[in-house]
Amino acid sequence: MWKRVLRMFIGLYVPLFVLTLFLYYSQKAKQIENITERQIRANTLKKISFEEKCHSFLRNTHYWASLKYPKNFDPLVEHSSFLRSYLEFIEDVTFYDQFRFIDLEGKEFFRAERVGTDSIVISALQNKNYHPYVKSGLQLKKNQIYLSQISLNKENGKIEKPHKPVIRTVAPIFDAEQNQIGLLVINFKMKKILDQIKSKVEDKNVYLLDEDFRVISSSTIKEDLPYESGNENSTIAGILQTKLISHNRDSTFVENGHIWSQQSINLNRATFTFGSKSNLPTEIVTPSNWLLALEIPQKLVKAELQPVFESLLTFNIISIISLLTLCYIFQKNRIEKELFYKELESKNILLTRSKDQLEENNVMVNEMNNSLEIRNKQLSDFNYLISHNLRSPVTSMSVIVEMIQKEKNPEALHQLLPKLDQVAKSITNLTEDINDYVAILDTKEIKIVDIDLKELILEVKNEFTETLLDNTGFEVQLNLEAWDHISYSKFYLQSIVHNIISNAIKYKRDNVSSYIQFESVIENMQRVLYVRDNGIGLNLERHGENVFKLYKRFHRNISGKGMGLFLVKSQLEALNATITIDSKIGVGTTFKLIF
Amino acid sequence: MNTKPNILLVDDDELYLYLMQKTIHQISKELVVSTFTDGEQAVEYITKCTEEKVELPEVIFLDINMPFLDGWGFLNEFKKLKPKIINNINIYMVSSSMRDSDVKRASNFEELTGYVVKPVNKVQLAEIFKKIYHENW
Structure with missing residues (x-):
């Protein structure tokens, strides 16, 4: 200063x-x-x-x-x-x-x-x-x-x-x-x-x-x-x-x-x-x-000049003092101003930083919100599954019991009793399915590891006799150039790939050489896996909203519980991944998995 | 298709179908009940009826959750077929839950006459039939 x-x-x-x-x-x-x-x-x-x-x-x-x-x-x-x-x-x-x-x-x-x-x-x-x-x-x-x-x-x-x-x-x-x-x-x-x-x-x-x-x-x-x-x-x-x-x-x-x-x-x-x-x-x-x-003599000349010298000296001293004071005040003000601006600037920076932090937090909250929404959806599905699918056999049972109580005809009773057995069986089946689903929802147990996708797909492929034997005409094609490693639950990914390949085999078209193709790409900085088959396809206009729902089946003559794609979706969503479907009857189906 | 069914039950729960048939039978032995285990079959039946210009059953009890084609899917198909249908048809949505989203969705279908929660007991059924047939059972 x-x-x-x-x-x-x-x-x-x-x-x-x-x-x-x-x-x-x-x-x-x-x-x-x-x-x-x-x-x-x-x-x-x-x-x-x-x-x-x-x-x-x-x-x-x-x-x-x-x-x-x-x-x-x-x-x-x-x-x-x-x-x-x-x-x-x-x-x-x-x-x-x-x-x-x-x-x-x-x-x-x-x-x-x-x-x-x-x-x-x-x-x-x-x-x-x-x-x-x-x-x-x-x-x-x-x-x-x-x-x-x-x-x-x-x-x-x-x-x-x-x-x-x-x-x-x-x-x-x-x-x-x-x-x-x-x-x-x-x-x-x-x-x-x-x-x-x-x-x-x-x-x-x-x-x-x-x-x-x-x-x-x-x-x-x-x-x-x-x-x-x-x-x-x-x-x-x-x-x-x-x-x-x-x-x-x-x-x-x-x-x-x-x-x-x-x-x-x-x-x-x-x-x-x-x-x-x-x-x-x-x-x-x-x-x-x-x-x-x-x-x-010099001293006399000096004495003569003394008053001039003195007055000028006084003038100079006064101006030095006043100028110094002026400069000091001016500079002090300026420095204070600068300090103020600097403080403002640093506050601004802080504000910007906290704003960035807020935005980051916001993104995090959004992500969390998304995953919470997904979780909420899953829980709601779970709730529905319990309330709906479990309720119907239970209500049926109560009706049967009521009927048994009122029925006096022994022959009619004979007809009713096996029905109870049927109820018990359906409850057992349902409980087993719920268990599978609950295991997925409880993500705490999931172990995330680095997975070689190519290796995993080939491993899963070998679980199917259709793909093991070359003459069955079902081919698994890989195009994993964009990425082939991912951190994920190995069990889930195996299950997902298994279900998708299983579906592709189940719903393959006759009279064509069937295949399923895995292609990895990067879209919008995200890892995307396209899985395409040339199977019989699906009428999305009719079934679109139910594709990934529990107990939904769309092909009468092909056996199935209606669990496969429901589990695939649950297992993907459990780890913040999503799945969408595109399908055309007689052409094939494409799943898009976004990790 | 010799006898025209009065009531159509569409539900994948076979036990429910059996019990409903039994209950309806208890109310009136004159009512003919026909059943389908999924929406697709029911749509096929109705399509066939319209093609053959046969009268349709007066009441349809429709389950929501079914394989191949669910209750909503059925209703969408039914909408398309409706202009060809001659007689008045009462469709009741039957569900084991009163989920808000389902009830709200149901109210958007003007084809629906009502929303019934399982188990449907004899009294409820009797009341529904009374409204439709204007008879006392």
């Missing part, structure tokens, strides 16, 4: 499940699209903010670079008052970390740096000509500003601790006569900006990468510029495990359940104008382009 329930359930649920899957994936795609859109927006905002910061640095630098410096600018001694007011201003702008002037040979000739949070002090000069930003700065033309890589600040070749990520701007400075007197180098503190960039938006991971995909700042790593301090897991290969590189720089894609959105920040060769529009645009020179990447 459960197998059928399951089969039906699967048939119903699979399409539903497929539909659910389709729904889930389409919902998922939609959700991801939404997420992606939001992500791109967030990323763009971050990018713009970062670029804005860079631009702000660049504008600051441009301001400093566009100042008209005095000839033979000596900020430390001669022109210290020129700078003072500027430095005081810088003091309050906290993202200024270092403010330096470097001569055309790469040596610092002014160095101010932030100590603590709100004071800028002039400090010892250093030679920086080996630094790449100095080299690049010396090649700058007017209206070009160099924007450096973001890096950790080093002092005297060592990374300053605590780590201080900085970005440097470099611009050429000129005196009033437009002669370049050196370079302006400003270190801007990046810590706050980087912190702002990597601040999470909705738990998304943020990465700022440089041109070579090295991590500058990331929401997943505490320190900035980890590669500079020797953190090996700082490349995207080390920490992100994404194919970021293989994708277009400005793209959004889904990878292993993560959603990535990357936007490049290209400032190199970009220009901007400062102040009024009439000013010449300034070109940015930078060795580095950045990449800003936003990652939504």
Whole structure:
């Protein structure tokens, strides 16, 4: 039963499940699209903010670079008052970390740096000509500003601790006569900006990468510029495990359940104008382009999809339960119905069987009825025989006795007395005949054996002198091909055959070669024995009903008691066989014995 | 056939025939009785009578069970001969039993006047004769 329930359930649920899957994936795609859109927006905002910061640095630098410096600018001694007011201003702008002037040979000739949070002090000069930003700065033309890589600040070749990520701007400075007197180098503190960039938006991971995909700042790593301090897991290969590189720089894609959105920040060769529009645009020179990447981790994507998943799961669970229940009820009903039909069928079979049994019984009852009828007939015949044949001599006797009593004439008495003797004799004869008949009726004593009919007939045939002697012209013919064995009482069959042959001999025709023929056939599945003779025959129209009756004789000049055929019939009927006769005067007689 | 018999007894029981003859004789010495031991002989006699146009006996006592031709057989033959018979004949079926089937069968023969059960005593016979001959014996 459960197998059928399951089969039906699967048939119903699979399409539903497929539909659910389709729904889930389409919902998922939609959700991801939404997420992606939001992500791109967030990323763009971050990018713009970062670029804005860079631009702000660049504008600051441009301001400093566009100042008209005095000839033979000596900020430390001669022109210290020129700078003072500027430095005081810088003091309050906290993202200024270092403010330096470097001569055309790469040596610092002014160095101010932030100590603590709100004071800028002039400090010892250093030679920086080996630094790449100095080299690049010396090649700058007017209206070009160099924007450096973001890096950790080093002092005297060592990374300053605590780590201080900085970005440097470099611009050429000129005196009033437009002669370049050196370079302006400003270190801007990046810590706050980087912190702002990597601040999470909705738990998304943020990465700022440089041109070579090295991590500058990331929401997943505490320190900035980890590669500079020797953190090996700082490349995207080390920490992100994404194919970021293989994708277009400005793209959004889904990878292993993560959603990535990357936007490049290209400032190199970009220009901007400062102040009024009439000013010449300034070109940015930078060795580095950045990449800003936003990652939504798998778990976040999952969390976003959770409601969809949950509602679909709930829907599926409910449909599983309801479908199972439905299938169960349906199948249960069906099985019950089937059981009912099966029971009906088996009942039907039983009924048919009992009907067959009844029919069989009926046939048996019919057979029994037939044999009972025959027996009844025999008993009635017997009754008649007793009441009629025995009564007549008895009544005669009573009449004689009465007459004897009344008779006074001795001579008449002499006549009457022998009559009594006659009565006694007839009663004796009758009693003997009745005995023969009763023996047949009492079938309990009958022994049924397998009889070879041919053998039996030949045996009986030898009892008659007429057939023993060949010259008497009476022949017994046998044609027992259809059957020649039968289970019957040997005594009865002998008697039957004897009587029939005896009659055939008794009633043979003169002047013809007489014969009696036994032929066995099968008719209607029954064994039939035809016995034909060519004797004088019998007028059946006249005697038909009496042929097999007791004491019936039909031929005056031939002796006989009228017992032979009566016994034949009784002996046949005693064992459920029947006999019929067909006869024609002057032609012969045929008996048909049906066993 | 010199004297015309009044009564015909047909029965295979010779003792019965003797006793009946004796009884009839006791009733009236004028009645002539003729006997046959089977139906066939009786039919032959009646056939002969019709051929010779001789009057038949007024009464026939007919037994049922007889060899060669029984009472029923006789009646069937008698039916055929009846158109040729001149006088009225009373036939009584005589049987030693009152078997229902026999009585019923007898009632189907309109040739039959009555059904008598053996033994037939003198009183019964006298009554039968009285009806037929309208005389007192």
